[in-house]
Amino acid sequence: MIRAIALVLGLTASAQAAAWGVTDLFQALAKERPGRATFQERKFMALLDRPLESTGELSFTPPDKMEKRTISPRAERVVVDSERVTLERGGKRYTLGLRENPAVAVLVESIRATLAGDLAAVTRSYSVGLDGTPERWRLTIRPLDPTGAQIVERIDIEGTHAVVRGVEIRQADGDRSVMTITPVAR
Numbered sequence: 001m002i003r004a005i006a007l008v009l010g011l012t013a014s015a016q017a018a019a020w021g022v023t024d025l026f027q028a029l030a031k032e033r034p035g036r037a038t039f040q041e042r043k044f045m046a047l048l049d050r051p052l053e054s055t056g057e058l059s060f061t062p063p064d065k066m067e068k069r070t071i072s073p074r075a076e077r078v079v080v081d082s083e084r085v086t087l088e089r090g091g092k093r094y095t096l097g098l099r100e101n102p103a104v105a106v107l108v109e110s111i112r113a114t115l116a117g118d119l120a121a122v123t124r125s126y127s128v129g130l131d132g133t134p135e136r137w138r139l140t141i142r143p144l145d146p147t148g149a150q151i152v153e154r155i156d157i158e159g160t161h162a163v164v165r166g167v168e169i170r171q172a173d174g175d176r177s178v179m180t181i182t183p184v185a186r
Contacts, residue, residue, distance in 0.1 A: 044175060155168070167179045
């Protein structure tokens, strides 16, 4: 009897997971309010013996404002607002436009559109694959444009329901970054 109940519960969970897909994930992401989180990031680069590690805070205000404030190992602030990226480091400020900088745009747009739940924007420029269940999913996006693919091989975004928990960026040159994200309670 217990086996029969477990089998029925397992089949029900499998059916629910099978019915869940990319559209459902993006609809859930689109409903999320502006959020804040802390991050820990490790950058693995061929030129370095060990990964670069950093920590800080992230914020996202849909549909197009993101901020990454690095606290350690040195203070740095990156703000993406619409088509502008501003970097503040060491008392200096640098600003660039995404349209003039495709290497930066390919990274920014993929993550920003995903966080905003804008599936149409993501699929205009990327192929999209989803594995898992609502409780534990992995979204893999790859640039469709050959120029973007020369920079980024793929981006894996992991989460639980509508909460992003991690982002791994694999560059075409073999370097990669792995970011673990912990939402700040609202």
